[in-house]
Amino acid sequence: MADFDLIVIGSGPGGYVAAIRASQLGQKVAIVERENLGGICLNWGCIPTKALLKSGEKFESLSHLKDYGLSAEKIGFDFDAIIQRSRGVADTMNKGVAFLMKKHKIEVIEGSAKLERGATAPKVVVALKAGGNRTVEARAVMLAVGARARALPQIGLEADGDRIWAYREALAPKTLPKSFVVIGSGAIGLEFASFYRALGAEVTVVEAVDRIMPVEDEEVSKTAQKAFEKRGIKFRVGARVTRVSKSVSGVKVDVEISGKAEALEAEVCISAVGITANTDGIGLEALGVELDRGHIRTDSHCQTNVKGLYAIGDCAGAPWLAHKASHEGIHAAEHIAGFRTPNVHSPIAGCTYTQPQVASVGVTEQGAKADKREVKIGRFPFRVNGKAVAAGETDGFVKVIFDAKTGALIGAHMIGHEVTEMIQGFVTAITMEATEEDIHGIVYPHPTMSEAMHEASLDAYQRVLHL
Structure with a gap:
């Protein structure tokens, strides 16, 4: 038994x-x-x-x-x-x-x-x-x-608790380094980059592909990079790391960009290259x-x-x-326990808690194009949202993607203040198989930043009111 x-x-x-x-x-x-x-x-x-x-x-x-x-x-x-x-x-x-x-x-x-x-x-x-x-x-x-955390010992990228950190070391250091090279521009890498930059450290983020946050909608990625650069974070995209070497005073990260070698130096390297x-x-x-x-x-x-x-x-x-x-x-x-629910595949939102925040669910615009899906896309910027203007949080936008044939919401992408708290509205909509008619009929409270979600949905069908 x-x-x-x-x-x-x-x-x-x-x-x-x-x-x-x-x-x-x-x-x-x-x-x-x-x-x-x-x-x-x-x-x-x-x-x-x-x-x-x-x-x-x-x-x-x-x-x-x-x-x-x-x-x-x-x-x-x-x-x-x-x-x-x-x-x-x-x-x-x-x-x-x-x-x-x-x-x-x-x-x-x-x-x-x-x-x-x-x-x-x-x-x-x-x-x-x-x-x-x-x-x-x-x-x-x-x-x-x-x-x-994934390690790449073949190029010297392996956490040692001293000059090379993974997430554990980055969470509880004894002193605050003055400079960092962060390898990887996913959620983990960018969140640590955002935190340490907020405290005044010099931060350079290295990404192997040609844009940061590669799993996000391309429009969001580009906007995010501009926002992070405005805060003083530097980026090297399309950069292949060839070697990470340590010294008594710091670390050197050798990268190759478009066939050209470049050396990045800092006190500490944070490895965020996956799991x-x-x-x-x-x-x-x-x-x-x-x-x-x-x-x-x-x-x-x-x-x-x-x-x-x-x-x-x-x-x-x-x-x-x-x-x-x-x-x-x-x-x-x-x-x-004996329940026979249909399956486990529900829409899962992704959230990155940087400044500004990024949140998304469903297909991206480039993903829809790759699948040759006919879509309707709507956008609405926070710079003309009343609550965002009053709060002084006008960076970013909401972007929604509808299936043109059925009207079903199939994707939503957001960048801005506290958008990680707003994305669940779109997760619920996709889970409940909501169409543009359903979302257009929702009464959004005013003034709230969530009104941008409504306006973006209206914009996809040429009905936007405040833009």
């Missing part, structure tokens, strides 16, 4: 949410965690980075007090206090997850897990933190083991678990090819986002 109905390996935003949902459905659940409850997101990712970014945003905004008729003297910051606040936020969230585990009677097993063959699902052998091993069995096992799934060393090979470019291959219910074994979140492939992991975890938990 199995010890549990479900064993979840990994307690990040996918794993702990899956465990809670399974418990709500009457399942007996255990969760295995080798380090910190809440995983990377709560402890070394999403949450502490947002705490840092808020401190940076608050400090940077003080330089614009005059624009609001205000003044202040002797404005400064305590870098150690900023870092400690961020770590305190992470600690609070970690304790919150521990409380939720107790509340839902989920057994937490502290240690590193490895899979072995079992009768109805793989056995889980845990090397306990306290010492010794414990073998547990369940009707189903869910892998929520996440991912780690590697934590699929090694947990027994997948012995079980014959199928992988796809290092990630676990799953079906529309998060099932692997091995009976009783599920995989969710970063270890199961893109998009590598916490909310995608949570969504998959809930779906998989319900499937294990």
Whole structure:
């Protein structure tokens, strides 16, 4: 007889949410965690980075007090206090997850897990933190083991905690360097670039392709680069990193741009070149678990090819986002408990918490063109939105993409102040298969920045009112 109905390996935003949902459905659940409850997101990712970014945003905004008729003297910051606040936020969230585990009677097993063959699902052998091993069995096992920062040792790009940082080192440094080279212009790279620039550091971002934020709509990427450059961040796009070398005083990043060599120097290099799934060393090979470019291959219910074994979140492939992991975890938990929901493929928004923020969902304009889809596109700038003007937050715009034949909203892209809080309106619309007629009929409160969402939708059909 199995010890549990479900064993979840990994307690990040996918794993702990899956465990809670399974418990709500009457399942007996255990969760295995080798380090910190809440995983990377709560402890070394999403949450502490947002705490840092808020401190940076608050400090940077003080330089614009005059624009609001205000003044202040002797404005400064305590870098150690900023870092400690961020770590305190992470600690609070970690304790919150521990409380939720107790509340839902989920057994937490502290240690590193490895899979072995079992009768109805793989056995889980845990090397306990306290010492010794414990073998547990369940009707189903869910892998929520996440991912780690990718290293490129062949060119010297490997975090050492000194001159080359990955996200962990960038979150809790002991001192504030004066200059950085950030390799990679995705969300992680640009968020750290935004934070450290806000505190006055010199920052250069290196991107291999010909534009920053390559997964975003091209129009948003170009606008974002101009906005970041206005804040003093420098960029090298279309730049292939050939070597990263360290010295006592700093780091040198050799790049090649259009066939020409260039050397970038700084005190610290932040590596943000992607992630590697934590699929090694947990027994997948012995079980014959199928992988796809290092990630676990799953079906529309998060099932692997091995009976009783599920995989969710970063270890199961893109998009590598916490909310995608949570969504998959809930779906998989319900499937294990006997629910037969259609599939797990819902629209997933992407958010980047820079200044200005970027948020998007669905297809891009270039993606629609590549698929030869006939579309209608609408735009509306925040510079003519009343709330944005009143708040002094006029950078950016809203862009929407509709299918010309059906009127369905298929994509939305935003850049501007707090657009990460607004994108869910479009996520809901796409999920509910809303058309332009549905969105045009929505009454948006005034004055709000969200009115730009309505106006952009009107603009796609030549009905824009305030432009």
